Amino acid sequence: MPLLGQLALALALILAIYSIPANLYGVDRGLPDLVASARHAIWAMCAMVTIAMLVLWTGLLRSDFSLEYVASYSSTTLPTIYKITALWGGQQGSLLFWTWLLSIFSAIVAWQNRRRNLEIAPWALAVMAGVAIFFLAMLNFVTRPFALLTNIPAQGTDLNPLLQNYWMAIHPPSLYTGYVSATVPFAFGAAALITRRLDDSWIRTTRRWAIFSWFFLTLGNLFGARWAYEVLGWGGYWAWDPVENAAFMPWLVMTAYLHSVMIQERKDMLKVWNLALIGMAFGLTLFGTFITRSGVISSVHSFTQSGLGPYFLGFLIGIAILYTALLLWRVNDLRTPAEFESYLSREAAFLFNNLVLIGIAFAVFWGTLFPVLSEAVRGVKITVGPPFFNRVVAPLALGLIFLMGAGPLIAWRRTTPRNLIQSFAAPVIFGVAAGLCAFAAGLHRWYALTAFSLAAFVLGTILVEFRRGVSARGHLVAEPPARALVNLVAKNNRRYGGYIIHIGVVFAFIGIVGSSFFKTEVKRSVKSGESFSVGPYDLRYTGLASRETPHVEIVRAKLIVTRDGREVATMSPAKLFYKAAQQPATDVAIRSTPVSDLYVVLAGFDEASATATFQVFLTPLVFWIWLGGFVMALGTVVAMWPNVRERAAIAATVRGRASDDRFAPEAASGGR
Amino acid sequence: MRLASIIAIIALVAGAEINAAAATQRFAKTTRDAVAEGLTCQCGCGLTVANCNHPNCEFAVPVREKIDKLIAQGMDGAQIIGLFRAQYGEKVLSAPTMQGFNLLAWVIPPIAIVLGAMLVIFTVSRWRATPSVDSARGASEPPPADDANPALRRELERRLREGM
Numbered sequence: 095m096p097l098l099g100q101l102a103l104a105l106a107l108i109l110a111i112y113s114i115p116a117n118l119y120g121v122d123r124g125l126p127d128l129v130a131s132a133r134h135a136i137w138a139m140c141a142m143v144t145i146a147m148l149v150l151w152t153g154l155l156r157s158d159f160s161l162e163y164v165a166s167y168s169s170t171t172l173p174t175i176y177k178i179t180a181l182w183g184g185q186q187g188s189l190l191f192w193t194w195l196l197s198i199f200s201a202i203v204a205w206q207n208r209r210r211n212l213e214i215a216p217w218a219l220a221v222m223a224g225v226a227i228f229f230l231a232m233l234n235f236v237t238r239p240f241a242l243l244t245n246i247p248a249q250g251t252d253l254n255p256l257l258q259n260y261w262m263a264i265h266p267p268s269l270y271t272g273y274v275s276a277t278v279p280f281a282f283g284a285a286a287l288i289t290r291r292l293d294d295s296w297i298r299t300t301r302r303w304a305i306f307s308w309f310f311l312t313l314g315n316l317f318g319a320r321w322a323y324e325v326l327g328w329g330g331y332w333a334w335d336p337v338e339n340a341a342f343m344p345w346l347v348m349t350a351y352l353h354s355v356m357i358q359e360r361k362d363m364l365k366v367w368n369l370a371l372i373g374m375a376f377g378l379t380l381f382g383t384f385i386t387r388s389g390v391i392s393s394v395h396s397f398t399q400s401g402l403g404p405y406f407l408g409f410l411i412g413i414a415i416l417y418t419a420l421l422l423w424r425v426n427d428l429r430t431p432a433e434f435e436s437y438l439s440r441e442a443a444f445l446f447n448n449l450v451l452i453g454i455a456f457a458v459f460w461g462t463l464f465p466v467l468s469e470a471v472r473g474v475k476i477t478v479g480p481p482f483f484n485r486v487v488a489p490l491a492l493g494l495i496f497l498m499g500a501g502p503l504i505a506w507r508r509t510t511p512r513n514l515i516q517s518f519a520a521p522v523i524f525g526v527a528a529g530l531c532a533f534a535a536g537l538h539r540w541y542a543l544t545a546f547s548l549a550a551f552v553l554g555t556i557l558v559e560f561r562r563g564v565s566a567r568g569h570l571v572a573e574p575p576a577r578a579l580v581n582l583v584a585k586n587n588r589r590y591g592g593y594i595i596h597i598g599v600v601f602a603f604i605g606i607v608g609s610s611f612f613k614t615e616v617k618r619s620v621k622s623g624e625s626f627s628v629g630p631y632d633l634r635y636t637g638l639a640s641r642e643t644p645h646v647e648i649v650r651a652k653l654i655v656t657r658d659g660r661e662v663a664t665m666s667p668a669k670l671f672y673k674a675a676q677q678p679a680t681d682v683a684i685r686s687t688p689v690s691d692l693y694v695v696l697a698g699f700d701e702a703s704a705t706a707t708f709q710v711f712l713t714p715l716v717f718w719i720w721l722g723g724f725v726m727a728l729g730t731v732v733a734m735w736p737n738v739r740e741r742a743a744i745a746a747t748v749r750g751r752a753s754d755d756r757f758a759p760e761a762a763s764g765g766r
Numbered sequence: 767m768r769l770a771s772i773i774a775i776i777a778l779v780a781g782a783e784i785n786a787a788a789a790t791q792r793f794a795k796t797t798r799d800a801v802a803e804g805l806t807c808q809c810g811c812g813l814t815v816a817n818c819n820h821p822n823c824e825f826a827v828p829v830r831e832k833i834d835k836l837i838a839q840g841m842d843g844a845q846i847i848g849l850f851r852a853q854y855g856e857k858v859l860s861a862p863t864m865q866g867f868n869l870l871a872w873v874i875p876p877i878a879i880v881l882g883a884m885l886v887i888f889t890v891s892r893w894r895a896t897p898s899v900d901s902a903r904g905a906s907e908p909p910p911a912d913d914a915n916p917a918l919r920r921e922l923e924r925r926l927r928e929g930m
Contacts, residue, residue: 328819335812434893442890449882457875464862464871472867477806479814479860486875680819698822 096161096240099149103190103240106142106197107230109135113223117216129216133204136219139226140201143194150187150239154180159250162241163187169252169674171645175263180253182266185402186239191267192383193229195274200226203278211299217285218278225277228409237402252674261321269314269341273379275307276344279351280376283369287420292365292427297355302734304372308352309730311345316723327680327695329613329711331719332606334483339462340382343455347375350451353444360506361441365428366421367448373417378455380410385462436508443501450494457486484610492544495603498596499525499552502559520558525551537612545607549600556593563590583732591733595726602722608715609691615711617697622704629712631692632656633665638699638706647671648681651696651706655685667696667708688721690714797843801833804847806860814860 113135120128150163154177159165167184168177182188200222207215233239256262279300286296318341323331332338351371357364384406434441461478468476503517528550529543537543560579563586567578583590618626625634634654641648650668654661665683672679685692693711700706802816808825811818815833818826829850836846850858862868 326813326819328813328817330817333813333817432893434890436894437890445886445890446883449879449886453875453879453882456878460874460878461871468862468867468871474856476856476862476868477858477860478862478871479806481803481814481861482871485861486872490879 095149095152095158096242099146099153100234100238100240102142102145102149103230103233106139106146106193107227107234109139109142110223110226110230113139114220114227117220117223121213121216129212130208132216132219133208136197136200136204136223139223140197143190143197143230146190146233146239147181147194150190151178151181154178157250159248160242160246161239162243163239165243165247165250167251167253169250169645171643171674172250172253172258173645175260176253176258179257179263179266182270183253183257183262186233186237186241188266188270189229189233189237189402190239192270192274193226193233195270196222196226196229196277199275199278203281207299211295214282214285214289214291214296214299217288218281221281221284222277225281228405232402232405236405249674252672255670255672255675255677255679256325258672258679259321259325261317261324265314265317265321268310268317272307272309272311272314273344273382275303275310276348276372276375276379278303279307279372283372284417284420287369287424290424290427292424294355294358294362297358297368301355304348304352304355305730305734307375308345308348309727309734311341311348312723312726312730315341315345316720320720323716324682324684325680327682327709329615329693329695329709329713331609331716334458334461334480336385336462337382339458339483340378340385343458344375344378344382346451346455346458347371347378350448350455351375353451354448357441357444361433362430363432363434363441365430366425369421369428371448373414373421374455377410377414377417380406380413384410433507438504438509438511438514440501440504440506443497443504447494447497447501450490450497454487454490454494457490458483461486488541491603492541492548495545495548495552495600498599499548499555502555502593517558521551521554524554524557525549539611542607542611546604549604549607552596552600556597559593560590585737587735587737588733591729591731591735594729594732596729598722598725598727598729600722601718601725605715605718605720605722608718609713613711613713615709617707617709619698619705619707622706626708628692628710629690630657631662631712633694633708633710635706635708637704638701645673647673649696649699650681651699651708653683653694653708655692663692665692665694667694669696669699686717688715688717691716797837797846798830798833801843801846802830804843804860805829805850805858808854808858 113132116128116132116135120126120132150161152158153161153164154168155174157164157168157170157177163184163186164180167180167187172180176183180187182191200219203215203222204219207218211218279296282296282300286292315338318338319331322333322338323329351368354364354368354371358368384403436442461482464478465476468474499521500518503521504514509517525547529547532543532546537546560582563582564575564578567573567582568575571578573581583594614629616626616628620626620635622635622637625632627633632655634656636652636654639650639652641650648668648670650666653665653667655663655665663685665685667683668681670679670681671677680695683694691711691713693713695709695711696706697709698707799816803814805815807813807815807818807823807829809818809820809823811820811823811826813819815826815829820826833846836849841849847859856863862871864872
């Protein structure tokens with residue numbers, strides 16, 4: 095079996111290499127059969143990488159310790175679900191998983207574009223194949239997932255206990271999906287530059303891919319935060335760790351890109367900027383992988399350090415140089431007559447939104463790399479941790495939230511001051527009222543007050559936008575408000591999906607501010623039957639219970655939680671000891687409400703004296719972060735949903751292009 | 767308005783809860799917390815001494831105890847952090863100092879933002895200096911306003927018609 099996996103990877107590499115000249119020569123010489131064979135090679139490459147994946151999964155499920163990877167990241171007692179997720183628990187497996195996703199996306203792009211974008215798609219597929227070749231070369235020659243052991247152990251080393259959590263089952267796949275799918279808009283951007291097809295067709299073709307990538311980057315970051323919250327046991331969810339930063343930066347840049355392309359689609363401006371943004375987003379996905387793999391920067395996430403760093407760095411620098419050169423080569427073709435009338439315009443709001451987003455991304459990048467710079471320049475290793483990032487990013491976040499509210503209130507091209515005052519009045523009143531409410535409730539910290547006021551201001555602008563739309567629709571077609579709302583969103587899904595995403599961002603922002611500023615922490619050692627208070631709660635410890643499975647020993651404490659004398663919950667935090675890995679872990683107990691989370695950690699225990707030590711956090715508004723994530727996901731689905739107008743526009747574009755393309759007969763016969 | 771009411775209620779309840787918490791025994795943002803957040807744990811967790819997630823951490827636990835002792839001896843936060851810095855080097859600090867080369871860590875991001883803003887303003891000024899034929903005519907979309915604004919209503923109705 096391992097030989098089959100290795101053979102599949104070797105064939106995948108050969109097929110990826112073949113697809114590049116076949117695509118490029120075929121498109122250059124007008125040989126549709128050759129281009130079709132390149133497409134088939136990409137599909138075959140996808141099949142080969144899938145076989146390799148299945149072989150490794152089979153090895154993990156069968157606990158085949160002749161495979162070095164399985165012996166290093168699994169054990170016979172590891173639950174089946176974690177045997178499956180162990181595929182991305184280690185270096186070689188996660189690279190294989192990345193390559194598999196890339197091969198799937200390449201295959202989908204080849205399928206989607208088999209009868210359209212016939213000049214640009216082969217180039218885009220060649221770029222994607224180039225990226226795949228790098229990863230396949232790593233898997234074939236540098237870090238081989240099917241390496242065999244000569245001395246086969248009876249038991250594996252086991253998966254890192256921190257990774258034996260259900261959020262780990264979905265966090266890396268989500269993040270990788272976000273990372274890898276960013277390759278598609280990047281590849282089309284590069285192809286547009288090479289082929290000199292510099293209108294916005296590459297943006298329209300990959301718009302849904304860009305949103306798809308953003309969607310999964312959002313989910314990946316949120317799932318990772320939730321994993322940290324549940325597993326690391328420190329009551330927080332974000333520590334500005336380099337690897338967290340590496341996942342956050344592409345999200346910021348992709349967010350900037352999704353806003354900026356709207357200006358290009360509407361006004362044919364910012365072409366260079368949009369191409370630069372998608373290049374940055376893709377580069378940052380590689381940078382994230384480089385940080386995780388290289389060990390250059392110490393990180394709590396460095397589960398899979400290896401010697402891959404120099405290869406990734408070389409690839410990253412090579413891509414950056416090539417893409418920048420390409421952009422500079424075409425810069426004159428990308429210049430278009432700009433149309434900009436006023437700073438009081440939606441265009442200006444988008445420009446400043448981009449400035450702030452990229453500013454935050456730069457600050458995070460700078461802070462992440464500064465320890466390396468310090469060591470190189472001064473020879474002194476320093477730490478750049480949460481105090482730095484919080485101080486630098488917090489004011490920018492306020493600016494971003496303000497722009498998120500102000501943007502929709504300002505018209506394209508220009509707005510008169512009078513109209514601006516009219517538009518801002520209701521949301522500003524809403525924001526000020528929320529701030530006063532918070533102040534009256536006892537919140538006297540200026541940042542939190544400003545943040546909550548701005549959050550309410552943004553919600554106010556979105557409510558106003560929805561109300562206007564529903565009112566206009568009700569007036570026009572005499573629909574009841576509920577139906578008018580549904581039809582409004584359905585027929586303008588991109589715009590209103592965006593607003594729903596903004597609501598989610600505001601919810602998450604409220605949660606971040608609440609949980610960052612007002613966390614309460616109590617650490618107590620108590621005997622069985624004793625109680626202690628945390629905020630409005632009384633926690634009574636009733637004893638320990640232990641349990642043992644072949645995989646893990648569990649000691650669980652029981653706490654009865656009461657509020658105002660009424661029992662509200664029973665909480666059971668635990669200490670775990672993983673036998674194969676010989677490592678302890680923590681299982682926290684969380685009681686979550688929209689107002690606050692009660693978060694209990696069993697910090698230690700003494701069975702002889704029946705004493706247990708608990709670390710308890712009372713953290714306000716954390717719930718809103720996860721709800722915000724759900725709302726963002728919902729908004730993204732709404733925004734991505736194809737609508738009738740868009741399908742008609744795509745069909746018209748395809749029909750229009752069919753007559754221009756070299757392979758017009760094929761396009762005309764099957765064009766959608 | 768229902769959403770607004772829910773938000774107001776949650777703000778009030780959260781505020782009340784925070785106040786209630788403040789009235790009970792708790793770890794306030796004391797010197798101890800400030801110092802513990804200013805130091806990075808050296809156990810490899812990557813978190814600050816305040817947040818290290820290892821209950822029996824060989825670094826964070828004794829450091830927290832030592833901070834308590836030094837506070838009891840009358841030392842202030844800066845003195846305590848200075849003491850740990852002298853013992854473990856700069857890497858024990860959770861953020862760069864604001865002097866010498868480290869100052870770059872703090873000043874470069876705001877400088878970059880200011881330069882970026884200047885670039886945006888400069889570019890936009892150039893764009894505004896060469897308006898297109900269309901904008902020179904003064905054509906523009908009607909700005910948003912209240913529903914009472916007939917221009918807005920016409921525009922919305924036009925857009926809705928396009929969408930149906």
